[in-house]
Amino acid sequence: MSIKLFSLLQSSPLMVSSHIIKKNVFPLSMVKSVPLNIPIDLDHITSLLQKSLMKKADSVLEPIDGYVMQQEQKEHILTVKEHVQYIDSCIHKLDAIIDNFVESFESQISLLCSLPCVNHASTITIISEIGTDMSPVNNVKCICCCAALTPGNNKSAGKKRSVRITRAGVYLKPALFHVTHTAVKDLEQPYYKIKYERIMKRCEKKFAINAIARMILTAINFMYKNDEVFNPSDLYKFDMSIDLKDKQEDRTIKQATKPLLSKGITQLTSYPFLY
Numbered sequence: 001m002s003i004k005l006f007s008l009l010q011s012s013p014l015m016v017s018s019h020i021i022k023k024n025v026f027p028l029s030m031v032k033s034v035p036l037n038i039p040i041d042l043d044h045i046t047s048l049l050q051k052s053l054m055k056k057a058d059s060v061l062e063p064i065d066g067y068v069m070q071q072e073q074k075e076h077i078l079t080v081k082e083h084v085q086y087i088d089s090c091i092h093k094l095d096a097i098i099d100n101f102v103e104s105f106e107s108q109i110s111l112l113c114s115l116p117c118v119n120h121a122s123t124i125t126i127i128s129e130i131g132t133d134m135s136p137v138n139n140v141k142c143i144c145c146c147a148a149l150t151p152g153n154n155k156s157a158g159k160k161r162s163v164r165i166t167r168a169g170v171y172l173k174p175a176l177f178h179v180t181h182t183a184v185k186d187l188e189q190p191y192y193k194i195k196y197e198r199i200m201k202r203c204e205k206k207f208a209i210n211a212i213a214r215m216i217l218t219a220i221n222f223m224y225k226n227d228e229v230f231n232p233s234d235l236y237k238f239d240m241s242i243d244l245k246d247k248q249e250d251r252t253i254k255q256a257t258k259p260l261l262s263k264g265i266t267q268l269t270s271y272p273f274l275y
Contacts, residue, residue, distance in 0.1 A: 098124065108132045112220060114229040116189040117182040122175055126220065129172040134225045140218050147172050149214040165210060176213040184212060191232070192216070 046057050102109065102124055112123045130143065137143050144150050154161040183189075184196040192212050199208040219230060 125175040
């Protein structure tokens with residue numbers, strides 16, 4: 001039963017499989033008092049299936065129907081449940097310790113949360129790695145290099161070898177990449193989304209993600225140095241009214257076609273505003 005059910009549920013949502021085991025195979029809270037021949041509610045199992053599993057309802061019910069769980073299996077699952085509860089309690093205790101520790105950094109955390117798609121948890125991870133005092137950082141390139149967001153420099157005897165992005169710690173770079181992947185999909189604050197789409201036109205996706213992550217780290221450096229919220233100098237180009245965007249587009253097209261008009265090419269009837 002377990003092998004057949006696992007092969008069906010291994011790619012399904014965890015909530016579905018846990019509900020099937022917890023609510024239907026047997027109630028975990030009554031593991032020692034429930035008889036071995038506990039009935040299984042197949043209709044309830046069918047109601048828990050989602051998405052692609054709806055088409056496999058018969059295959060899911062086949063290994064469960066008529067199955068009788070032994071006492072040893074119940075004890076084993078109860079032990080696993082107690083272990084999961086212990087891990088959850090440790091996580092809650094650790095979260096309480098972290099929340100108590102970062103109370104003195106609330107102003108710096110709120111400052112960093114002004115960045116697009118940067119939440120409280122990501123801010124704590126970034127501050128724990130680079131701190132809030134940027135005075136020792138003479139150049140923003142140094143902090144980008146420490147975060148492994150710059151190409152490598154591997155030269156010897158005049159020969160240039162691989163310049164791939166170097167590796168870094170297991171906390172700062174993944175946190176920056178997590179923020180970056182969220183920022184490039186944000187529709188409410190499309191500042192980094194537009195920059196990402198522009199970079200994607202001339203390079204691969206992974207290089208564009210790395211470039212946006214470096215932009216975010218550079219912005220964090222200057223935000224802490226100047227003690228100001230996120231307000232880039234080119235923000236007006238991305239947050240403008242529709243009329244202003246139309247005027248900007250007309251001006252760009254006019255500047256792009258000016259060399260053609262100077263050469264005597266005047267068959268541009270689609271853009272009458274050029275004449």
